[in-house]
Amino acid sequence: MSEFDLIRKYFTAAPCAQRGEGITLGIGDDCALLALPAGEQLAISTETLVAGVHFADPCDSFLLGQRSLAVAVSDLAAMGAYPLAFTLALTIPTANIDWLQGYVHGLNVMAKSCNVGLVGGDTTRGSLSLTITVFGRVPTGQELTRSGARPGDLLCVGGTLGDASGALPLVLGQRTADIAIAQPLLAHYWSPQPQLALGLALRGKATSAIDISDGLLADCEHIAKASAVSLVVERQKLPLSYALIAFAGDDKAYMAALNGGDDYVLVFTVPPVELVALLASGWPVYVIGRVEVGHGGVTLLDAIGQDITPAVRGYQHFCETS
Amino acid sequence: MSEFDLIRKYFTAAPCAQRGEGITLGIGDDCALLALPAGEQLAISTETLVAGVHFADPCDSFLLGQRSLAVAVSDLAAMGAYPLAFTLALTIPTANIDWLQGYVHGLNVMAKSCNVGLVGGDTTRGSLSLTITVFGRVPTGQELTRSGARPGDLLCVGGTLGDASGALPLVLGQRTADIAIAQPLLAHYWSPQPQLALGLALRGKATSAIDISDGLLADCEHIAKASAVSLVVERQKLPLSYALIAFAGDDKAYMAALNGGDDYVLVFTVPPVELVALLASGWPVYVIGRVEVGHGGVTLLDAIGQDITPAVRGYQHFCETS
Structure with missing residues (x-):
């Protein structure tokens, strides 16, 4: 048995390969099989992370295991x-068992937190990269797409913004900080918590949704274009964490919140009446703007309503050269 | 817009991203959505191909497009x-448009032939590799697993064996041959035809099935172990193509048929009465052996029934060093 066959056995025996709901057949045959309840559709998404582009190399494989699954x-x-x-x-590149144990441990922790089971894959030799494809189910017609935002809706986010990209100087070892400040920022970067419960709560209420991976303004533009509307973002309403402001200062904190990627917080549009219901149920969501008639643009306003929309938005991965 | 954003647009506009059946939402949102008929399960499989390990680099990107999808x-x-x-x-590694056009063209051709639509993915910068995840549907209880072979079943294959690995000296430019010989061998390597129709015909008839990717003996061992039986393969019954024998000679042709990978022909077990029904329907399948009581082993017999089982079986990718 080759060392790569051993690795495959190691993944097959991992706790995350032993659950769960909806999995009729897991790892070990030509295909895995998933069952869906009547009236539900399968949701599929794929993410690739490449060493040196999407994460530093070397890095802690436990943290990478958590983050790679969370992002997907x-x-x-x-x-x-x-x-x-x-x-x-x-x-x-090589069958490094220490590295793999850390990676699988991180994967197990995030898989348990997100309630997903590993049902298959492939392990090959080459430059370090990983592709995770995730599967979920959603009742037909209740999916949250990017294309349903309507003028009059409010624009909201599900948590503080900019923490993950604000953590980059810590991730790259360029700066240090007190543990009380470094810990929450690094946690946002390395173990983002997918807002699954919020996503379920938004079914039938939100008119559109996206998770912030490219940066708030860039991802708002995706909604604006898909919905053929204009989005207005009010900068002073952006929720910023104490740790981010203390670490980066006000100006850089706002820049991170507007253009930093990797937040993995939901941004969504919702009619005012539905927002009231969400707030009444205790969901910690923040109104950051509104939807207007338009043609796919995003406008950023300052505290007195002046247009301060930047010319360039979006996020380049920290090591990407193009 | 970055060059990689342009590539994503290019894939989104490809013909294979425009079909098909069961796809409720294709490329362009956070997830794709697939619908399943009542009583059916989703089948999922993932394959990664790495340049220099699973295919020569450089290679013809059109052929790689075909092959990468067919394999999955x-x-x-x-x-x-x-x-x-x-x-x-x-x-x-770089956004080479000529290379991409060839690749997408190959993908389109195979996607049309296999009736699958591109519903999502990711394009990133790094060493050349590709991961394809495929989705199908199968009525609950009619899936062909590896674990149902029973003593008394016959062992069959769905086509000639060894052609793809027999073609390797041609693929690598180490040998040449007359076009009448080279063409069918290279076609088996670069554009294997997934035996989808045969797979559907085997529902409710075959007791187990696998596609030959590691080599006949190695893949038979997967069935034998999963089913807890013994498989007997009779060497003189292996179907070999005229082209393979003419190119490689008898001995090497048998070696390719037994241990060569990449055939992507189905090997399956079937009760005799069901085999008669398959043959009566005109399916060109070949009996190559039988299932016996046992514990996961595979035995190879020569023409007079002597045990000639090789000690080592299975297939190392042609550039793999370990």
């Missing part, structure tokens, strides 16, 4: 899907 | 699943 599952949250399963295609 | 879809055939869709995670 976040797309299920953005669709209002209930999580079921995932596949992992892992390409690694 | 073949797992749906082996499960008796009806094909629906696929996702593509493509990692490339």
